[in-house]
Amino acid sequence: MKRLIAGFDIGGTKISVSLGTESGKILGKKIFPSARGRQVKESVRQLKSALSALLEESGFGRRHLLGIGVAVPGAVDPRREGVLKSPNLPSWEGFPLKRVLFKEFQVPVWIENDANAAALGEQYFGSGRGIDHFLYLTISTGIGSGIVANDSLLRGASGLAGEVGHMTVVQNGLLCPCGKRGCLEAYSSGTAIANYVRTALRNGAKSRFFRNIKLSEITGRLVSEAARTSKDPLAIQARRTAADFLGIGLANLINIFNPQRIILGGGVMEHVEYFWTPMMKAVRREAWPLSLRACTVVRSPLGTEVGDLGAIAIVLDQMRP
Ligand SMILES: [Zn+2]
Missing domain, CATH: 3.30.420.40 (ATPase, nucleotide binding domain)
Known part of the structure; x- marks a missing residue:
């Protein structure tokens, strides 16, 4: 049946x-x-x-x-x-x-x-098949993750394991929606990328692409489009900065979990121009070389x-x- x-x-x-x-x-x-x-x-x-x-x-x-x-x-x-x-x-x-x-x-x-x-x-149908140690991260409005260690999901003491978006990457840094300061999510999420552009424009940065766009209408997706289609320098800078912080976060995870693979999904990963290269540069800069050798970083094949x-x-x- x-x-x-x-x-x-x-x-x-x-x-x-x-x-x-x-x-x-x-x-x-x-x-x-x-x-x-x-x-x-x-x-x-x-x-x-x-x-x-x-x-x-x-x-x-x-x-x-x-x-x-x-x-x-x-x-x-x-x-x-x-x-x-x-x-x-x-x-x-x-x-x-x-x-x-x-x-x-x-x-x-x-x-x-x-x-x-x-x-x-990912474990059953995607890039995690046949792999005992991997992390899946979604880089979207926020940043979330699921950690698979020894072939099973790591839940933690009260089911909250995997909140990698709230690892601190900057002392006394930007305010995160969770209420803390300096979280990875406040630097590398789609929301953070849009906030970067908004703050720069408010502080007088010039951009041909964003000139006639209301600050409230700027989204991570729009910044991605500005970088890809118009090579807007502010949009490129916003994405490169977010990517560098994400690379630092991934390097921390590689050092802690020694995974075979890190799988990245979510809206920010739909287009990786001006993002993947600076992210991987930061990963190589910050990760422990021996742990990095065991790990590959890939995009989710499952998409939407x-x-x-x-x-x-x-x-x-x-x-x-
Ligand atoms: Zn947070």
């Missing part, structure tokens, strides 16, 4: 529900906006109807469903039954997600932090599917013998 897995990738702005096979073939997918505010129940209702529709469209029934993997943007409670803390989706905090979904579908449900889920996606495949991989990871 065909065995299927459902993946729920819950994001701050959208939710993706996918139905896939054990080998990572996505049979169908539905995307809808996440309900903001106090409407977690509305999102759960949509999750239920999206999965029911996907099962029907695929020609399979609920009896083919092996389990549901749920990737959430935040900290999962230690018993992994729901969301403990999520700045992006505060209304989900404390909601008994696992129990509600189990009641509806009568199949095992597992919840995982989204960066951890993405690392599992990493969220769906990660959610599906949560189930595979739980069911492995």
Whole structure:
């Protein structure tokens, strides 16, 4: 009998529900906006109807469903039954997600932090296959990671391992959304790249590309475009600076974890012009040469599917013998 897995990738702005096979073939997918505010129940209702529709469209029934993997943007409670803390989706905090979904579908449900889920996606379907020691980092609005050591996900004492975005890289540095100062995320995320350009323009820097653009409309993606298409010197400088800090962060991780591979995903990694070379230069400058020799740094081959495949991989990871 065909065995299927459902993946729920819950994001701050959208939710993706996918139905896939054990080998990572996505049979169908539905995307809808996440309900903001106090409407977690509305999102759960949509999750239920999206999965029911996907099962029907695929020609399979609920009896083919092996389990549901749920990737959430935040900290999962230690018993992994729901969301403990999520700045992006505060209304989900404390909601008994696992129990509600189990009641509806009568199949095992597992919840995982989204960066951890993405690392599992790489382990089962991407660049982490056949590798016992690797890190997956997403460089996006923020910076998150999942760490695989000795072939299994490193969770830490209370499930919070892998918050590499909040390693301090500058003493008394820029303010991070987490409330601390000098975090890697405040220097190398897409948000940080946009902030760099905004601050420079406010301080009188000149840029032909950004001349007629409102400060509030500057994003990491736009800075990437300015560097690639217009070779805008300010945009290039912003990306090179962010890349240098990321290289320092990666070198720290290489020195601490001695991984075989570091896999980089997320929006900032969609285009690597004026980013990859300065990042690797910093890695070579800061990493311990012996550890660096054992490690390769690569881009995620899963691209935009990493969220769906990660959610599906949560189930595979739980069911492995
Ligand atoms: Zn921080």
